Amino acid sequence: MTSYFPQHIVRDEEGGFFAIDEGDYGALPTTIINRVVYSI
Template identity: 45%
Template sequence: MATLATVQTNSNSYFEALATAERRALHSFFDQHVIEDDDLGYFALDEGDYNALPAHLAHRVVHTVHGGLLDEY
């Protein structure tokens, strides 16, 4: 039964992180990543916070939402 609760919690944190990433991507030039974390479950990360995504984060990306703004006119 504890395993089921863990899966449900991870599922909820994934969908919350995904919703956050999708919401941010609408107003950003940068990609938004959903990152898997052992302690936090899942969280959204703005690629604009880093020059290049560090390797320790890049290998934990489970989904990417591309930024919705273009800087080309």
């Protein structure tokens, strides 16, 4: 699968991580932006 949107690795509240595709969420809320640790 290919995406033209940025992919982000985000730290969760429990110290783990999850990945999101910005195309699935549209504009990210500030609470998520502040926890982004890596973007591709």
